[in-house]
Amino acid sequence: MTSRWTTAVLDTEQPGGWAVARSPEGFLFDDNGALFPREWLKRQDLSILAEHGIGHLDGEPVYLLELRSCAEVPGCNWKGLRAFMLEGDHTLYKVLGYAAQIGTWAREHRFCGNCGQAMTQVPRERAMYCQPCDMRSYPRISPSMIVLVTRGDEVLLARSPRFVTGVYSTLAGFAEPGESAEDCLIREVREEVRIEVKNIQYLGSQCWPFPHSMMLGFHAEYAGGEIICQEDEIEDAQWFNVYELPPLPASRSIARYLIDVYVARRLGHAEPVLPG
């Protein structure tokens, strides 16, 4: 299968192609979506902080206009990336998710973290460069473990105070320096619910551009302990029977995939496919 969307570093001196515009309010969109003819978009009254050539969609070059602030464009509105994930088509979400990560990273690396001088975009490479330090900065990706802890017909799901009311999800957390993926998973489960796990099994990964996580998804079996929720982080955690699950996370998330796979296996149903 050929992919409709491929990332690339494009020369911003070249004219033409499509462009997306991103401001602190999200992406610009109209009735036709979030991709606009680039030359038209650049004629609008936008306060452009940086432009990045980000890839090809169906063979056409796509650029990102990263804006300082949100602007009025006739017939258009602004919408956050999460809304595109929930509503929009998957390919568009991939384009915007990538654009968001490049935009955020470049915005946060305008100045060298070592000497404080202005950095420049490296041509033909996705990197920002500080000449005095001869140092390159690349887009940041934060590995995060996400795990469904299981006990026969039961799964351990938890609520963060940040979740939509009623929704329970798998446990997750960022890797710390010095840890393997397994070390991180064991620590996170211990910290968040004081449970011990065994038989850790890797299922798959997913890019999570909020703002730059790479989710590594696992199943792990319960090995001991009683649930004690971590203060502030975990509002509630419970064992749920696979026949009586609470409201679950969005269907495109790897959290949902980990739950759906386990339920499908217990019930002998066909297994779902992990959204890319």
Ligand SMILES: NC(=O)C1=CN([C@@H]2O[C@H](COP(=O)(O)OP(=O)(O)OC[C@H]3O[C@@H](n4cnc5c(N)ncnc54)[C@H](O)[C@@H]3O)[C@@H](O)[C@H]2O)C=CC1
């Ligand atoms: N795609 C999915 O299905 C899901 C994705 N996630 C994502 O997993 C990630 C981790 O989940 P949480 O439970 O929030 O993490 P967590 O359990 O590690 O706690 C969050 C805390 O980690 C620290 N932190 C923030 N950014 C960090 C970074 N880049 N590196 C190290 N520490 C950092 C902060 O102190 C923050 O309060 C988040 O990006 C979250 O959005 C979480 C659940 C489902």
Ligand SMILES: [Mg+2]
């Ligand atoms: Mg967590």
Ligand SMILES: [Zn+2]
């Ligand atoms: Zn420097």
